[in-house]
Amino acid sequence: MTVEATGLILPSDVLIIVMENLGIEDLINLSYTCKFVNLLVHEFGWSLYLKHNVRSSFTLQLARRSWSSFDQVRYDVMSDRHWTQAKFNARPLSHPWRSKFQPIIALSASVLLVAAGHTIYVYHITDSSSLDDGAPGVLYEGSYSFADQREITSITFIPDGHSERTVAVGFKDGHIHRVFLPHFQQEQSNIKPSLTLNIERDYPLGLRITDIVESLTCSDDMLLSLSSFGTAGLCNLSSNSPLVSAINLDCRSWCSFICMKSSTPFTAFGTTSPNPLVVHAVDPSSLSPAPFAILHPTRERSTAVYDITDAPPSAPWGSSKQVIVSGWYDGAVQVHDMRSGWRDFGVTGTPAPLRPMLTLRDPWSDEPIYSVSCGGGSSSVVAAGTARHSVVAFWDVRRPTEGWSVHAPGNDSSPVYSLILESSRVFGVTQSRPFVLDFGPGVTKETYPFLPAATRSQHDSLRLKKNGVGYCVTQYNHSRM
Numbered sequence: 001m002t003v004e005a006t007g008l009i010l011p012s013d014v015l016i017i018v019m020e021n022l023g024i025e026d027l028i029n030l031s032y033t034c035k036f037v038n039l040l041v042h043e044f045g046w047s048l049y050l051k052h053n054v055r056s057s058f059t060l061q062l063a064r065r066s067w068s069s070f071d072q073v074r075y076d077v078m079s080d081r082h083w084t085q086a087k088f089n090a091r092p093l094s095h096p097w098r099s100k101f102q103p104i105i106a107l108s109a110s111v112l113l114v115a116a117g118h119t120i121y122v123y124h125i126t127d128s129s130s131l132d133d134g135a136p137g138v139l140y141e142g143s144y145s146f147a148d149q150r151e152i153t154s155i156t157f158i159p160d161g162h163s164e165r166t167v168a169v170g171f172k173d174g175h176i177h178r179v180f181l182p183h184f185q186q187e188q189s190n191i192k193p194s195l196t197l198n199i200e201r202d203y204p205l206g207l208r209i210t211d212i213v214e215s216l217t218c219s220d221d222m223l224l225s226l227s228s229f230g231t232a233g234l235c236n237l238s239s240n241s242p243l244v245s246a247i248n249l250d251c252r253s254w255c256s257f258i259c260m261k262s263s264t265p266f267t268a269f270g271t272t273s274p275n276p277l278v279v280h281a282v283d284p285s286s287l288s289p290a291p292f293a294i295l296h297p298t299r300e301r302s303t304a305v306y307d308i309t310d311a312p313p314s315a316p317w318g319s320s321k322q323v324i325v326s327g328w329y330d331g332a333v334q335v336h337d338m339r340s341g342w343r344d345f346g347v348t349g350t351p352a353p354l355r356p357m358l359t360l361r362d363p364w365s366d367e368p369i370y371s372v373s374c375g376g377g378s379s380s381v382v383a384a385g386t387a388r389h390s391v392v393a394f395w396d397v398r399r400p401t402e403g404w405s406v407h408a409p410g411n412d413s414s415p416v417y418s419l420i421l422e423s424s425r426v427f428g429v430t431q432s433r434p435f436v437l438d439f440g441p442g443v444t445k446e447t448y449p450f451l452p453a454a455t456r457s458q459h460d461s462l463r464l465k466k467n468g469v470g471y472c473v474t475q476y477n478h479s480r481m
Contacts, residue, residue, distance in 0.1 A: 083377025
């Protein structure tokens with residue numbers, strides 16, 4: 001079929017090819033030309049736009065399967081607009097815990113996990129048949145406590161088919177175990193359950209170490225573990241003999257990152273040492289004992305790296321797995337591109353240290369950065385959790401001088417220990433509780449757990465906004481103007 005207009009005759013397949021390169025406004029204008037082209041845009045144009053403008057989000061995966069392409073674009077556009085306006089709903093996911101912890105969060109398409117002490121709190125992700133029904137919810141399902149009261153120090157999802165409820169859990173005593181989290185029965189969920197899991201000690205994963213399992217990360221079938229004293233172990237989860245190799249960094253270690261999708265698969269380690277961020281190659285049979293890249297900071301006193309993540313997919317430098325983002329002791333967030341040749345040849349070391357191509361800072365704070373994550377509006381935002389006052393800082397890498405920060409709900413004095421940034425949601429956790437900042441449309445009182453009024457013993461300083469959905473938080477811009 002062809003589209004005929006004054007001076008124009010185009011087959012529909014040519015129009016579809018043209019649509020591949022059009023933005024939002026152009027697609028909207030094109031849809032106004034005639035009924036046939038409007039149908040063509042709705043059938044092909046919006047899905048092509050989504051293909052070229054990916055928004056990574058675990059909690060929206062189920063809903064997006066039901067939403068039309070137009071609804072998905074509409075949600076993304078409204079979310080991106082809210083990011084540029086720093087407009088969101090802040091919600092705590094629980095009242096403060098009775099004790100203070102150093103918790104960790106993990107997220108899949110079906111559940112959000114919060115590991116604190118010897119307990120894993122589970123929040124299930126609900127579906128939404130259309131955008132008009134509201135945003136998908138994240139609701140409390142229950143908690144699992146380990147019978148032997150061993151403290152959890154790290155957790156990550158690992159491949160298990162399609163259930164997305166299998167995790168690798170690291171403990172303070174050096175054990176690493178595979179754990180499946182069964183679904184709660186409906187009658188259990190209504191009474192806020194606590195299910196005890198008995199871990200089989202004869203089925204450990206990878207290396208048995210003698211100190212704290214500080215970090216666990218997974219890419220494809222490869223699981224990387226790191227202990228606090230620098231023992232790193234690489235495991236192939238698809239193998240009957242999972243341990244591939246182990247190396248010792250010989251320094252106080254904090255975080256690890258593994259990427260098997262890069263052209264050269266690699267691991268990165270954050271430590272307290274003269275070279276706090278190093279990158280090691282991974283081959284099918286071993287983890288290289290010597291780094292192939294040393295990533296340097298911009299200040300000499302930056303002696304530690306506390307978290308590492310991959311870069312925003314829609315950054316100006318392109319979507320590359322060879323770009324990583326790290327949080328440093330001196331309050332800087334550094335972006336390193338391992339394709340770059342900008343090296344610090346005046347510093348001793350082999351290989352010559354690689355300089356960062358971008359440094360992000362909150363000018364009002366030099367607090368250490370404990371957690372980093374990337375995604376957000378237009379998939380170009382970097383988020384960083386700081387060491388005090390539950391502050392989360394944000395920068396759009398397209399406009400890195402226009403950052404801003406916000407205190408988590410409740411204004412806890414704690415660090416933000418863990419962050420996960422999606423297209424429209426930021427999940428974080430302090431020493432007292434988990435929280436979410438939601439930039440998307442369709443958020444209602446029912447989207448997140450209802451919190452009854454705090455008891456006198458809970459000492460909760462939460463204050464609900466007039467809209468009855470979000471809670472009051474303190475924000476500030478990084479600009480000194």
